[in-house]
Amino acid sequence: MSTVEAIRRPPAAAMVALAAPVWAIGVALLAAGLTGALAPLGVEGLPDPGPVTRVGLPLVQALRDVAAMTTVGALVLAATCVAPPPGSDVKRLTGARLRLVALAQLAAAVWAVTSGALVALVYSDASGAGLGSSGFLEQVTYFGTSFELGRYALWGAGIAALVALSGALSSRPSGLGLTTVLALAGLWPIALTGHAAGTLDHDEAVNLQMFHLLAIAVWAGGLLALVLVRRHLGNQLGPTVGRYSTLAGWCLVVVTASGVAGAWLRLPAWDSVVSSYGLVIGVKVAAVVALAGAGWWHRRRTLASLDGRASGAFWRLVGVELVVLFGAAGLGVALSRTAPPEPPGSQRPLTTAESLIGRPLPGPLDAGGWFTSWEADTLFLPLGLAGLGWYLWSVRRLRRRGVAWPWLRTACWVLGCLLFLWATNGAPGAYGRVLFSMHMVQHMTIATAVPVFLVLGTPVTLALRTLRRRTDGSDGPREWLLRLVHSLPVQLLGHPIVAAGMFIVSMVAFYYSSLFETSLESHTAHVLMTLHFLFAGYLFAEVVVGADPGLERPAYPLRALLLMVTFGFHALFAVSLMASTTVLARDWFALLRSEGEVALLEDQYLGASLGWALGEYPLAVMAAALLVSWVQADGRERRRFDRREDREQDRQLTAYNEYLRELGNAAPTRRPTPPTMVPRSNIDTDSDSGQPGGRS
Numbered sequence: 021m022s023t024v025e026a027i028r029r030p031p032a033a034a035m036v037a038l039a040a041p042v043w044a045i046g047v048a049l050l051a052a053g054l055t056g057a058l059a060p061l062g063v064e065g066l067p068d069p070g071p072v073t074r075v076g077l078p079l080v081q082a083l084r085d086v087a088a089m090t091t092v093g094a095l096v097l098a099a100t101c102v103a104p105p106p107g108s109d110v111k112r113l114t115g116a117r118l119r120l121v122a123l124a125q126l127a128a129a130v131w132a133v134t135s136g137a138l139v140a141l142v143y144s145d146a147s148g149a150g151l152g153s154s155g156f157l158e159q160v161t162y163f164g165t166s167f168e169l170g171r172y173a174l175w176g177a178g179i180a181a182l183v184a185l186s187g188a189l190s191s192r193p194s195g196l197g198l199t200t201v202l203a204l205a206g207l208w209p210i211a212l213t214g215h216a217a218g219t220l221d222h223d224e225a226v227n228l229q230m231f232h233l234l235a236i237a238v239w240a241g242g243l244l245a246l247v248l249v250r251r252h253l254g255n256q257l258g259p260t261v262g263r264y265s266t267l268a269g270w271c272l273v274v275v276t277a278s279g280v281a282g283a284w285l286r287l288p289a290w291d292s293v294v295s296s297y298g299l300v301i302g303v304k305v306a307a308v309v310a311l312a313g314a315g316w317w318h319r320r321r322t323l324a325s326l327d328g329r330a331s332g333a334f335w336r337l338v339g340v341e342l343v344v345l346f347g348a349a350g351l352g353v354a355l356s357r358t359a360p361p362e363p364p365g366s367q368r369p370l371t372t373a374e375s376l377i378g379r380p381l382p383g384p385l386d387a388g389g390w391f392t393s394w395e396a397d398t399l400f401l402p403l404g405l406a407g408l409g410w411y412l413w414s415v416r417r418l419r420r421r422g423v424a425w426p427w428l429r430t431a432c433w434v435l436g437c438l439l440f441l442w443a444t445n446g447a448p449g450a451y452g453r454v455l456f457s458m459h460m461v462q463h464m465t466i467a468t469a470v471p472v473f474l475v476l477g478t479p480v481t482l483a484l485r486t487l488r489r490r491t492d493g494s495d496g497p498r499e500w501l502l503r504l505v506h507s508l509p510v511q512l513l514g515h516p517i518v519a520a521g522m523f524i525v526s527m528v529a530f531y532y533s534s535l536f537e538t539s540l541e542s543h544t545a546h547v548l549m550t551l552h553f554l555f556a557g558y559l560f561a562e563v564v565v566g567a568d569p570g571l572e573r574p575a576y577p578l579r580a581l582l583l584m585v586t587f588g589f590h591a592l593f594a595v596s597l598m599a600s601t602t603v604l605a606r607d608w609f610a611l612l613r614s615e616g617e618v619a620l621l622e623d624q625y626l627g628a629s630l631g632w633a634l635g636e637y638p639l640a641v642m643a644a645a646l647l648v649s650w651v652q653a654d655g656r657e658r659r660r661f662d663r664r665e666d667r668e669q670d671r672q673l674t675a676y677n678e679y680l681r682e683l684g685n686a687a688p689t690r691r692p693t694p695p696t697m698v699p700r701s702n703i704d705t706d707s708d709s710g711q712p713g714g715r716s
Contacts, residue, residue, distance in 0.1 A: 026096075040346045044353075045079055047347045060074070068148060069156060082350055082353045084138060087130040090245065091180070091208075092237035093181060093243070093244060098124075098196060099193075099197060100495060102115075102116050114303075117196070120567030123249070124183070128180050131183070131184075135209075139170050141199055186202055197199070211230040231398075232278040235271040235275045239267075240342070240349060243268070272311065280305075282599055286301075308318060310344055311344055320389075385455065389447055390480045393451065394445060394446060405447075407437050407440075411482065439470050440466065455609075455613075457630055465554055472641050474558060479568070481567065483498070483501055484502070510570065514559050514563060514571040516579075520560055522560075524590065531604060560586065561642065563582070575644070582643055595625070598632075598708075603620045
């Protein structure tokens with residue numbers, strides 16, 4: 021009996037897959053009912069929106085979450101785990117991958133509709149106005165465009181609609197990758213309005229919620245999508261499930277870590293565990309532990325028997341995992357409708373700093389505080405540690421294979437990661453929203469210093485040497501990395517003029533517009549600012565001193581000119597900011613520091629001075645790296661040219677000497693034709709080096 025026949029026998033699998041959304045909605049309503057979230061508030065003077073809103077809000081929210089998970093899971097499964105059918109065109113989406121994209125398109129449409137419906141339900145719940153009451157449509161429109169909760173829901177609806185449109189237009193793997201990235205970005209508005217949004221440490225809780233949502237969406241949504249397209253996988257079922265199982269294992273790690281850290285933030289004391297909020301979290305933790313055990317059993321017993329006759333155990337395990345995963349998603353909806361326990365002393369009014377930045381105002385910054393101050397950023401701390409760990413693991417893997425890796429590249433990458441961690445979690449991260457000077461230290465470190473050292477670590481080269489190449493047509497990390505570095509957007513943004521222009525213009529536009537103050541007020545804007553300047557700095561450094569494949573770099577003299585001009589504009593920007601008499605984001609800093617304009621201008625002058633100084637040592641590092649690279653490239657070209665001449669018995673030198681002899685003997689009116697010389701860039705590749713070169 022074939023694998024496909026064994027899979028088609030148990031019809032309960034399809035029933036489990038279709039019942040998963042219903043189960044999530046049922047768990048959400050049941051848990052919300054047990055915690056009292058469905059009952060009227062019963063507070064005199066506060067209007068009740070009615071049972072339709074009280075029940076409809078968690079129901080629609082659960083449906084929105086299930087649709088989002090299905091969208092993300094189906095797209096990630098298609099992009100990373102599924103191979104095209106044998107003999108099909110690998111450059112086009114066919115077979116199971118095409119069906120997964122269609123499933124994601126349908127789920128994204130549901131995601132968009134339910135997100136739009138949540139705008140009305142959230143307003144009804146917050147205001148107490150019943151659905152369809154007088155003037156309700158105008159009030160909902162104002163709520164959706166003027167208040168954060170409404171805007172977040174509209175953002176989610178808009179991104180989901182873009183995912184559905186992109187899925188309909190995607191016929192190639194590159195379109196699938198773009199659609200997957202859009203779907204992952206669509207989880208951010210959900211994180212902003214989840215049960216983490218009401219804590220004092222709002223920004224850190226939202227970051228953890230994003231990690232949690234991403235992992236649970238890939239895990240649960242991928243499993244549901246795998247069940248729904250199982251009949252179209254054929255002989256690829258075993259490899260697909262194996263890749264998904266590895267992916268689910270990493271999701272388990274992320275779900276566990278983010279869930280524990282999030283619970284630590286939201287449960288202020290040990291006695292909070294016995295509250296309604298704590299009990300729901302306890303049930304979710306128990307579900308994760310059960311799934312960890314099921315995953316271990318799955319990898320030891322079930323996965324190895326997929327090609328045999330033991331399909332019943334596989335389907336029982338799939339059913340259990342779906343029930344637990346979507347039940348946990350329903351519990352998350354209930355948590356968002358349940359008030360977390362109040363910490364001791366929460367009855368006092370919030371200070372200005374707590375209401376603006378979500379934490380108490382840090383104390384005065386002294387010299388020692390530059391190295392001892394620490395405020396963990398739950399988004400960039402894991403990303404920085406992950407980048408550091410991946411690089412060291414990859415270098416160790418190369419050395420185990422007997423391949424040497426330059427220690428200087430490793431040192432540069434480690435230094436870049438440490439600087440990034442310090443800029444986002446150390447003193448610049450702790451004081452960046454309080455002092456303009458420390459904000460400038462954070463910005464310049466992320467935009468100039470960190471990218472230079474990361475680029476000198478040549479991470480793309482290391483990844484291509486260590487990541488496993490897939491031979492069945494599916495796309496793994498190595499394939500997606502190659503597709504990314506050779507993609508049209510990266511080639512366009514990585515053009516020397518574009519990269520330098522983006523590096524300079526974005527800095528000026530950021531500080532001399534409302535974007536700077538928006539990044540201080542909004543967590544989303546702050547994250548986008550950090551990622552943008554890191555990316556812009558990385559592209560510019562890659563153009564000037566990079567050695568990774570992908571970008572077309574100009575000649576070395578043009579690189580030196582580009583470096584001098586770009587950092588000249590950077591110095592001019594710093595000088596203009598030092599001479600400015602207008603305080604940037606004055607209202608924000610005045611609220612936090614309660615100081616006069618003179619003190620704010622002095623801090624701004626200090627920040628501009630530090631920004632100028634912090635742009636000098638990355639310039640020196642880039643200039644030194646450019647010089648060394650220039651000399652080495654010239655030496656390689658000279659040696660290759662000499663070896664070519666040795667192989668061809670000095671053909672070009674002989675031809676040139678013959679030309680000089682004919683030129684000396686020729687009449688003034690009849691000059692000989694110069695010989696055709698092979699340019700350095702056209703010298704054929706040596707067998708030992710694999711790179712072109714020439715002689716100066």
